[in-house]
Amino acid sequence: xxxxxxxxxxxxxxxxxxxxxxxxxxxxxxxxxxxxxxxxxxxxxxxxxxxxxxxxxxxxxxxxxxxxxxxxxxxxxxxxxxxxxxxxxxxxxxxxxxxxxxxxxxxxxxxxxxxxxxxxxxxxxxxxxxxxxxxxxxxxxxxxxxxxxxxxxxxxxxxxxxxxxxxxxxxxxxxxxxxxxxxxxxxxxxxxxxxxxxxx
Numbered sequence: 067x068x069x070x071x072x073x074x075x076x077x078x079x080x081x082x083x084x085x086x087x088x089x090x091x092x093x094x095x096x097x098x099x100x101x102x103x104x105x106x107x108x109x110x111x112x113x114x115x116x117x118x119x120x121x122x123x124x125x126x127x128x129x130x131x132x133x134x135x136x137x138x139x140x141x142x143x144x145x146x147x148x149x150x151x152x153x154x155x156x157x158x159x160x161x162x163x164x165x166x167x168x169x170x171x172x173x174x175x176x177x178x179x180x181x182x183x184x185x186x187x188x189x190x191x192x193x194x195x196x197x198x199x200x201x202x203x204x205x206x207x208x209x210x211x212x213x214x215x216x217x218x219x220x221x222x223x224x225x226x227x228x229x230x231x232x233x234x235x236x237x238x239x240x241x242x243x244x245x246x247x248x249x250x251x252x253x254x255x256x257x258x259x260x261x262x263x264x265x266x
Contacts, residue, residue, distance in 0.1 A: 075236045075263055078161045080133040080169050080178070081225040089128050093220045096124060107217040110230020115242040121227050122248045132228055132252060133169035135161050136236055136262030157266070158184060159192055166196055168259040170203040177210035179219045181226075189213055228252065236263045 083089050097104055100117060108121060137157075162184065169175070184192050193211045200209040216222045234240050235249040253260050 074139050075233050076137040076139055076157070076161070077229040077233045077236070078135050078158075078165050079225040079229040079232070080165050081221060081228055082131040082133075082169065082173065082175065083125075083128040083221065083224075085128060086221060089125065089224065090220050092124050092127060093223070096121060105217070108220075108223045108227060109216075110227045110233075113227070113230075115234075115240065115245045118227060118231055119242060119245040119248055121224075122231065122245075122252070125224060129257070130224065130228075131169070131173060132255075132258040132260065133165045134228070134232055134258075134260040134262075135165050135168075136232055136260070136264070137161065137266055138236070138263040155184075155188060159188060162192065163195060163199070167199055167203075168261070170200050172259065174204045174207060175200065175209050177212075179221050180211065180213045181216050181222050182213045184213070232260070 093108060094104060096108065097106055099120070102108075110118065113121075162180075166178070178196060180193075180196075182189075193213070196211050197209055201207065214222065216226060231245070231249050231252070235246065235253075240246045240249070252258060
């Protein structure tokens with residue numbers, strides 16, 4: 067299966083697992099297999115398609131739950147009035163909140179680790195809003211939310227790899243057919259909530 071080629075989609079992902087320690091063991095084994103230092107970051111854009119496929123296949127062991135939003139920048143520019151498009155920083159916050167809301171609608175989370183892309187005052191407001199939305203979806207519960215550098219969290223790195231896979235799939239540039247099939251499976255899996263590609 068392939069999609070019409072699009073340019074430069076914006077993809078934001080939440081990836082959840084029941085046991086982060088098992089994910090850490092899997093990632094440790096993958097780093098060793100890839101000849102990487104144990105402290106090295108698994109980063110989608112710096113990996114071959116074969117490596118991306120290996121990560122997605124190996125992490126099946128932890129049955130990750132994925133929430134994702136794929137925004138087609140080309141369609142956004144073509145079909146959305148400039149006045150309706152938020153600034154890049156506002157878009158980042160709004161799309162991140164949309165994705166966590168999609169996940170919260172189906173799953174209660176113990177904790178959420180976020181990349182440090184959202185910074186300063188916006189970060190504090192974002193974390194507060196995430197907690198509020200989780201409490202709305204799951205009354206009388208608490209969620210621990212923290213921002214971390216991506217190299218410090220295997221969960222953030224898993225989300226990055228999945229986001230990159232969804233991005234290359236959306237652009238129609240995947241060469242490895244097994245990787246393409248794996249991304250299709252990811253999109254079609256009932257436990258996941260993946261929206262797009264669509265305009266803002």
